[in-house]
Amino acid sequence: MSDSRIDRRGFLKLVARGVPSLVGLGAAFQIEPLASAGAPSWLRGVANAETAQGATPPGATHIIDTHAHLQARGPHHRQSDFGGAAAKALEGMDREGISRTIIMPPPFGPDSPGKYDFEDFSGAIGEYTSRLSYLGGGGTLNPMLHEAVRAETVEATLERNFEARAREIVAGGALGFGEMSCEHLSFNPRHPYTSAPPDHPLMLRLAEIAAQLGVPIDLHMEAVRADMPTPPRFLERSPNNPPTLKANVDGFRALLASNRKASIIWSHAGWDNTGDRTVMLCEDLLSSNPNLYMSLKIDSVSLPVNRPVTAEGVAKPGWLALVSRFADRFLIGSDNFYDAPGISLRDLPRAADVLNFVRQLPADAQTKIATENPLRLYRSLNA
Numbered sequence: 001m002s003d004s005r006i007d008r009r010g011f012l013k014l015v016a017r018g019v020p021s022l023v024g025l026g027a028a029f030q031i032e033p034l035a036s037a038g039a040p041s042w043l044r045g046v047a048n049a050e051t052a053q054g055a056t057p058p059g060a061t062h063i064i065d066t067h068a069h070l071q072a073r074g075p076h077h078r079q080s081d082f083g084g085a086a087a088k089a090l091e092g093m094d095r096e097g098i099s100r101t102i103i104m105p106p107p108f109g110p111d112s113p114g115k116y117d118f119e120d121f122s123g124a125i126g127e128y129t130s131r132l133s134y135l136g137g138g139g140t141l142n143p144m145l146h147e148a149v150r151a152e153t154v155e156a157t158l159e160r161n162f163e164a165r166a167r168e169i170v171a172g173g174a175l176g177f178g179e180m181s182c183e184h185l186s187f188n189p190r191h192p193y194t195s196a197p198p199d200h201p202l203m204l205r206l207a208e209i210a211a212q213l214g215v216p217i218d219l220h221m222e223a224v225r226a227d228m229p230t231p232p233r234f235l236e237r238s239p240n241n242p243p244t245l246k247a248n249v250d251g252f253r254a255l256l257a258s259n260r261k262a263s264i265i266w267s268h269a270g271w272d273n274t275g276d277r278t279v280m281l282c283e284d285l286l287s288s289n290p291n292l293y294m295s296l297k298i299d300s301v302s303l304p305v306n307r308p309v310t311a312e313g314v315a316k317p318g319w320l321a322l323v324s325r326f327a328d329r330f331l332i333g334s335d336n337f338y339d340a341p342g343i344s345l346r347d348l349p350r351a352a353d354v355l356n357f358v359r360q361l362p363a364d365a366q367t368k369i370a371t372e373n374p375l376r377l378y379r380s381l382n383a
Contacts, residue, residue, distance in 0.1 A: 064374040064381070065093070065101040065351060067179070067218060067267055067295050067333030070121055072340050080116070082124035084340035086132060092338055093131065096351045100131050101336075102378070105138030107181035107220055109192035110147045115139040118174050133381065135218055136174035140165050142181055142194070145203065149196045162202055166209045175378045177206060178218030178265075183248055185222060185230075185273055186240035187301075193240040199254035211261035216293070216377050218265045218333075223277035224248045231274065245274065249281070256289040263377055267333050269294035270319070270357075272306035279306070279318040286326045293377065295333025296323075296369075298353035308357050315360040327365035331373050332358065 070085035086103075093101055103125065108115040117139035125132040144162050148154045169177065182203070186193035196203065198221065210217050224245045234241045256264060269282060285292055298308060308319035323330050334351035358366055375381050 063096075063098045063100075063332065063355070063370045065098050065334050065336070066265070066331045066374050066378070067297070068101045068103055068336040068338065069106055070103055070124075070340070071337045072116075072121065080120065081340035082121040085338050086121070086125045086128060088340060089336075089338035090128060090131060092336065092351075096355060098351060100133065100381070102133050102135060102175060102374075104135035104178040104218060107138045107142045107179045107184055107194060109194045110143045110150065112143070112192050115143065118169065118172065122173065133175050133378070134173070135176050135178035136169035136172065137166065137177040138179040141169070141177060141206065142179070145180070145196050145200065146194050148202055149200065154201050159202070159205070163205060163209060166206060167213070170213050170215055174215075175380050176215035176217060177210060179267065180206070180217060180219050182219060182221040182252070183224060183245065184220050185234050186238035187234075189238050189240065191238060191240070193238070193242065195242075195246065197246075198248055198251040199258070203255055204258050207255060207259045207262035207264070210263070211259045214379065216263040216265050218267055218295070220267050221248060221252065222274050223272065223281060224274055225276045225281070228274065228276075234273070249276070249285075253285070253289070256285075256292055260291050263291050263293060265293045265295055265331065265333070265377070267295045268297040268335065269330070270306070270308040270354075271297040271299050271302045271335075273302055275303055275306065277306055279322050283322055283325075286322075286329055293329050293331060293373070295331040296354050296357065297333055297335045297350065298357060299335070299350055309353065313353070313356050315357050319357070320361065323369070324361060324365050327361070327368045328373060330369045331377070332370055 068089065070082055070089065072080035072082040072085045089101060089103070093099075103121065105115075105117050105120075118134045118136035120139075122134060125134065141162060144158060144165070148158055166177065180203075181194045182196045182198045182200075184192070184194045198219075206217060222245070224247050226247045228245050230241050230243055230245050235243070252266075266285075269277070272278075282294065286294070296308070304311070307316075308323075309315055332351070332354055334354050336350050358369055361369070
């Protein structure tokens, strides 16, 4: 099997050219029209030339989705049905050919109603442990972080509680911490806006704990290179969004550099809402931070310019070059919300588009991203 690595100079040349045939990655990418519309979207992606030479065909890889949620309660439901949502998750996974999914609570704010964490759904998914695992902290650590940001101080009691809770999460069977948020836009009036400096003292402490315990942090952060006006469409969507978004990329660099033994997964690569999460920024951060990983998400509710695929589902050359060069550092992270029966809020088949993109990569990169990387990062998955 050919080597799909590429040096930085070659990478920059390919991105600048924007050509559809990337020879020099170790495999000839032939970007062709997708297959007939009758085929499932996750099977329509055209494989690279290696597939025709006997490499593992797309779809044969053991696929692990590292980022998903359970939508257990709707606005008119008084009780949460995590068991029903978990059963729906398995149905969706079977449709998409996903072998295993890591479930996590969303990144709640301090005032979010209906906050929950892993204890609320771990029992419901207990009978599916061969296929469903979980992270923790989105409903407890994340509100603590944003409470401290709002108070503009970290009280000693809060810091102790934060650390104790972090250790309790891992002791409770969680594979890591998530979903945390350092810049999360509000998409509707009932949806919270949260923002925290990535190098906030509690985030730095969480990185230390993650390194000590050997577990990763899954982080949601819209990229903001410099202070910028909030995109008008988000001011229209929700009054919770502020008029200005504060720069966070340098703070993110500081977080990554604070402890190189802390693995941080920057979620939602390919889903950009500010215009700043470009291929070039991702390349720069991955080049300079060996402990940085990214999970891929593709969704129509994002800026098309920084989406990894065209409207027809064809992978863009810059993204092919980026992900092929750093194939050891990418994961699948669909951000699927699996609705419980009777709920139809956000049950979107997001994994299909991510899998379509991944299946247009070299075969060795497909295997790394879908299987090997999550098994290496989440060591408990091997147990």
